Amino acid sequence: MSSTAIMKNRVPSLDEIIEARKGKAGALLGILEDAQGLEEHRYLSEDTLRRIALGTGTPLSTVYSVATFYSFFNLAPQGKHSIVVCRGTACHTRGSLELLETALARLGIDGFREDECNSITSLDAFASVRTVACFGQCALAPVVEVDGTLHSRVTVGKLASLISKLGKGGDK
Amino acid sequence: MSDKMVILTIDGKEVSVPEGSGLLDAAKGAGADIPTLCYLEGLVPSASCGLCVVEIEGGKSLSRACVTKAIPGMKVRTTSPRVMAARRTALELLLANHPSDCLSCTRNGSCELQTMAERMGIRERRFPRTKKPMGMDVSTEGIVRDNDKCILCGRCVSVCAEVQGVSAIQFAGRGIRTRVAAFMDRGLASSSCVQCGQCSVVCPTGAITEKDETRAVWRALQSPAKTVLVQTAPAIRASLGEALGMAPGSLVTGKMVAALRKLGFNRVFDTQFTADLTIMEEGSELISRLTKGGTLPMITSCSPGWVNFIEGFYPTLLPHLSSCKSPQQMFGALAKSFYAERATIDPGSLSVVSIMPCTAKKRETQRPEMRSAWEWWKGKGHQGSSYYDVDFALTTRELARMIREAGIDLASLPEEEFDDPLGRSTGAATIFGATGGVMEAALRTVYEIVEGKTLAELEFKPLRGLHGIKEATVVLGGKEIRVAAAHSLSNARVLLDEIAAGSSPYTFIEIMSCPGGCVGGGGQPYLPTDAKRKLRTGAIYTEDRRIPIRKSHENPAITAIYKEFLGEPLGHLSHELLHTEYKERTF
Ligand code: SF4
Numbered sequence: 001m002s003s004t005a006i007m008k009n010r011v012p013s014l015d016e017i018i019e020a021r022k023g024k025a026g027a028l029l030g031i032l033e034d035a036q037g038l039e040e041h042r043y044l045s046e047d048t049l050r051r052i053a054l055g056t057g058t059p060l061s062t063v064y065s066v067a068t069f070y071s072f073f074n075l076a077p078q079g080k081h082s083i084v085v086c087r088g089t090a091c092h093t094r095g096s097l098e099l100l101e102t103a104l105a106r107l108g109i110d111g112f113r114e115d116e117c118n119s120i121t122s123l124d125a126f127a128s129v130r131t132v133a134c135f136g137q138c139a140l141a142p143v144v145e146v147d148g149t150l151h152s153r154v155t156v157g158k159l160a161s162l163i164s165k166l167g168k169g170g171d172k
Numbered sequence: 173m174s175d176k177m178v179i180l181t182i183d184g185k186e187v188s189v190p191e192g193s194g195l196l197d198a199a200k201g202a203g204a205d206i207p208t209l210c211y212l213e214g215l216v217p218s219a220s221c222g223l224c225v226v227e228i229e230g231g232k233s234l235s236r237a238c239v240t241k242a243i244p245g246m247k248v249r250t251t252s253p254r255v256m257a258a259r260r261t262a263l264e265l266l267l268a269n270h271p272s273d274c275l276s277c278t279r280n281g282s283c284e285l286q287t288m289a290e291r292m293g294i295r296e297r298r299f300p301r302t303k304k305p306m307g308m309d310v311s312t313e314g315i316v317r318d319n320d321k322c323i324l325c326g327r328c329v330s331v332c333a334e335v336q337g338v339s340a341i342q343f344a345g346r347g348i349r350t351r352v353a354a355f356m357d358r359g360l361a362s363s364s365c366v367q368c369g370q371c372s373v374v375c376p377t378g379a380i381t382e383k384d385e386t387r388a389v390w391r392a393l394q395s396p397a398k399t400v401l402v403q404t405a406p407a408i409r410a411s412l413g414e415a416l417g418m419a420p421g422s423l424v425t426g427k428m429v430a431a432l433r434k435l436g437f438n439r440v441f442d443t444q445f446t447a448d449l450t451i452m453e454e455g456s457e458l459i460s461r462l463t464k465g466g467t468l469p470m471i472t473s474c475s476p477g478w479v480n481f482i483e484g485f486y487p488t489l490l491p492h493l494s495s496c497k498s499p500q501q502m503f504g505a506l507a508k509s510f511y512a513e514r515a516t517i518d519p520g521s522l523s524v525v526s527i528m529p530c531t532a533k534k535r536e537t538q539r540p541e542m543r544s545a546w547e548w549w550k551g552k553g554h555q556g557s558s559y560y561d562v563d564f565a566l567t568t569r570e571l572a573r574m575i576r577e578a579g580i581d582l583a584s585l586p587e588e589e590f591d592d593p594l595g596r597s598t599g600a601a602t603i604f605g606a607t608g609g610v611m612e613a614a615l616r617t618v619y620e621i622v623e624g625k626t627l628a629e630l631e632f633k634p635l636r637g638l639h640g641i642k643e644a645t646v647v648l649g650g651k652e653i654r655v656a657a658a659h660s661l662s663n664a665r666v667l668l669d670e671i672a673a674g675s676s677p678y679t680f681i682e683i684m685s686c687p688g689g690c691v692g693g694g695g696q697p698y699l700p701t702d703a704k705r706k707l708r709t710g711a712i713y714t715e716d717r718r719i720p721i722r723k724s725h726e727n728p729a730i731t732a733i734y735k736e737f738l739g740e741p742l743g744h745l746s747h748e749l750l751h752t753e754y755k756e757r758t759f
Pocket residue numbers: 270271272273274275277278279280281283284285286321377378379
C-alpha cells in the first residue's frame with residue numbers, strides 16, 4: 001500500500017499507519033505518535049499498544065518501554081483540555097509547584113502523586129494536568145502550556161483565569 | 173581477537189594485551205581489579221553503574237572502563253583521587269535508594285552490591301532516598317522480582333532479550349521513575365516470561381530470586397505424617413559443590429546423596445532413572461514417527477522453559493514437540509503410583525521433592541495436568557483430594573542453602589549410593605545435564621534398537637560443546653538423518669523459524685532453554701561464565717564415563733519397570749503416566 005494514497009484522502013487507520021511506517025528508522029516512535037493522534041482522548045490504549053507490537057514485530061515490553069519513556073505519550077484517556085506544568089529546576093524555583101497545585105485545585109482533582117506519575121485527568125474528563133521535566137524555556141520560567149499554547153512567567157492569578165476561560169463557551 | 177598486541181600503561185605499569193581487549197581485562201594484567209556492578213561477560217555492556225570509572229591521560233572526563241578498549245600508548249589511572257571519589261559517589265547514589273534489608277535477603281552473603289559496599293568501606297548513608305517503594309512481583313511460580321532492590325544494571329533485560337529472545341522485561345519510565353517492567357507493569361505471569369530464571373543468575377542483587385520453597389520442604393521433612401522422597405536432576409551433581417564453595421566442576425554425586433539423607437529425606441532417588449525412561453519413550457516415539465509418518469522434526473520436551481517458550485511464541489509448531497513429560501514429571505508420576513503401591517505407602521502422604529537446576533521446573537510441577545498418579549489411583553477406585561505428582565522443585569541454590577543451614581559440610585561427607593529402584597541410572601542419563609546430551613543419549617539407544625547392533629562410538633562429539641547450534645548425521649534404517657541441538661532460546665528461534673518456513677533439514681532436534689543446557693540453568697550458582705559452564709559440563713562427561721552402563725536401554729531397573737509395571741514403551745500405562753499435552757499460551 002502506498003503511504004501517499006493513505007495520507008491524501010482520509011485519516012489512515014492504525015493498521016495503515018503501521019504498514020506504511022514499519023521497518024523504517026524510528027518507526028516505533030512515529031507510529032506511537034500517530035496512533036495517539038488517532039485516538040479521541042489522545043492516549044495509547046493497551047489494545048493499541050498490542051496492535052503496534054504485533055504489527056511491527058516488536059516485543060510488548062519494548063513498546064511499553066518507549067511509551068512510558070516519553071512524557072508526550074499518555075497511557076490513560078486525556079481530558080478535553082490539557083494543562084502542562086513545567087517542573088524543571090528554573091520553573092520550580094519560581095513557583096511551579098504552586099501553579100501545579102492551583103491547576104489541580106481549580107479542576108477539582110485530588111490524589112495526584114507527582115513522584116508516582118506525571119499526569120492525571122479530572123473525573124469528568126474535562127481536563128488533564130501533566131508535568132514535564134523541562135520545557136527548555138527556562139528563561140521564561142515558570143511556563144505552563146494550556147491546550148498547546150505556551151504561557152510564560154505565569155502567576156497563580158493568570159493560571160486561574162486561563163483555567164476559568166476553558167469553562168466558557170459551553171465547553172463544559 | 174587478533175594476535176597483535178597493544179602496549180599501554182596502567183597505574184604506572186606497562187602492560188601488553190591483545191588488540192581489542194577492554195580496559196577491565198587490561199587492568200587485571202597490571203594487578204588492578206576495577207570494581208564493576210553492571211558489566212557481565214557475554215552481555216552487551218549497559219555502562220550504567222558508573223563504578224568502573226578510570227582516568228585516561230588527556231581525557232577531559234573520566235571514562236567507563238567496561239566500554240573502553242585498550243589503545244597503544246594509553247595512560248590509565250585506576251586509583252587517582254578523582255577516580256576514587258567518583259566511584260564512591262556512584263555507589264553511594266545506588267545505595268541511597270536501596271533498602272537496608274541484608275539480614276533477611278536471599279542474597280545476603282552472595283550479593284554483589286553488598287560486597288561492593290563492604291569493599292568500598294561504606295559506613296553511612298550520605299544521600300536521602302528519593303524513590304517510592306514499588307512492591308514485589310510474586311505472580312509466577314518460579315521467579316520473584318523485588319524492584320526495590322534493583323540497581324537498574326540492565327543485565328536481566330539484556331539476558332532476556334539477547335540470550336533468550338523472550339524480551340519479557342524492559343526498562344519503563346524515566347528518571348526517578350525508571351524501573352524494570354513487563355508490559356503494562358503487570359506481573360511476569362501475564363507476560364511472555366518463560367520462567368527460565370536466566371535473569372536471576374545474572375542479577376547482582378536480591379532483586380530477582382527463585383520463589384523460595386525451602387521452608388515448606390523443611391516442614392515436610394519434619395512432619396511425621398509424611399514420607400519424603402527426593403529426586404536429583406543430572407546437573408546438580410556437577411554444581412552443588414560449587415554452590416557450597418567447592419571449585420566449579422566438582423563432581424559430588426555420592427556426597428550429595430549423603431547430604432540429602434542427612435537432611436532427612438526418607439528415600440534418595442535420581443531423576444536420572446526417569447531420564448533413562450524418557451529415552452525409552454522418546455526414542456520409541458521417534459521411531460514411530462519415522463516409520464508411521466508422524467510430524468517431523470520431532471523436538472525434545474524436557475526443558476520446561478523451552479516448553480513455555482514454544483507454547484507462547486510458536487504454538488502452531490506444537491505437534492513437533494515430543495509428547496514425553498520431562499524426567500522430573502515422569503518421576504513424580506511413577507513415585508506416587510508404581511512406587512507408592514510397591515512400598516505400600518498412601519500416595520497422599522508421600523511428598524516428592526525434586527532438586528533442579530531450573531526455576532521453570534517450579535512452574536512445571538504446578539501445571540494442572542500434572543496429577544497423573546492421583547488420576548491413576550482414582551481409576552483404581554481410590555478417593556481423596558487431589559495432589560500433584562511433584563510437590564516441590566528446589567533449585568541447586570535452595571538445596572545449598574538448606575545444607576548450609578543444617579551445618580552439613582558437603583566436602584567432608586563420605587560418598588553414599590542412591591536408593592533402589594528409582595535411583596538406578598546410566599551414563600546416558602547423566603549427560604541430559606549438558607546441551608546435546610539428550611540427543612546423544614537418544615541416539616545411543618535408537619541406533620541400537622533400529623540397527624540391532626552395538627554402536628561403535630558412543631560419544632557423539634559434534635553434539636557436544638558450547639556452540640549455539642550443533643548438528644550431526646546418523647544412519648538409521650539405511651537412511652541418513654540429520655539431527656541438531658540448540659541451547660538458549662534465541663538459538664531455538666533459528667531452528668523454529670526454519671521449521672515454520674518448511675526448510676528444516678532435521679529429523680530430530682534437542683532444545684534446552686539455558687546456555688550450556690541444565691549445567692547453566694536458571695537455578696544454578698550465580699554468575700555463570702562460559703569457563704564455569706565448561707567445567708560443569710566436564711564433570712557431567714566424567715560421570716558418564718564413570719557409570720558402568722552408558723546406554724538407557726541397558727539399565728536393568730528400566731527393563732524391570734517395563735516388565736513389572738509399564739508394559740512397553742508408548743503403551744497404555746505410559747500414556748497415562750508418562751506423556752502429556754501442550755496448549756497455546758497467550759500473553
Ligand atoms: S540485595 Fe544485596 S544489598 Fe540489597 S538487601 Fe539484599 S543482600 Fe543487601
